[in-house]
Amino acid sequence: MAESEGNLSSHYEELNFNIIADDLEPINSHEPEEEKSEKLIRLPLARIKHIMKVDPDVSLASQESVFLITKATELFIDSIVKEAYFYTSQAKKKTLQRKDIDSAIDAVDCLAFLEGALD
Structure with a gap:
């Protein structure tokens, strides 16, 4: 029994090591920093920067701030689509309407600020 427990624990340690090793990125990556950030987002950075500059309070926008706004926007869109798809699948439909x-806006409290925004 103790021998099988030892094998089992070594198996879990090996499995844990493999999971950690898969998550690590190579240290000497030859890709520029800009290419890595582009892979993390789907929305166009130039368009987001232009939208940000439409606000009269924003005169300059750094690349980091544009990236963060873009990523936050993507995460927000992802969350609202998942919430809306819940109601689509509940109605046994395949098309999000x-x-x-x-x-979704009515049901989720944190989306209450969007009430009437689509009108």
Whole structure:
């Protein structure tokens, strides 16, 4: 029994090491920093920067701030789509519709600021 427990624990340690090793990135990566950041986002940075500069309070926007705003926007879109898809799948439909987004906005408290925004 003790021998099988030892094998089991070594198996878990090896499995844990493999998971950690898979998560590590190579230290000497030859890719420039800009290419890495572009892989992390899907929305165009130039368009987000232009939208940010439309605000009269924003005169300059650093690349880091544009990246963070873009990533936050993508995460927000992802979360609202997941909430809306819940109502789509509940109605046994395959197409996300405006009423599903409205249902998600009404049901989720943190999306209450969007009430009436789609009108």
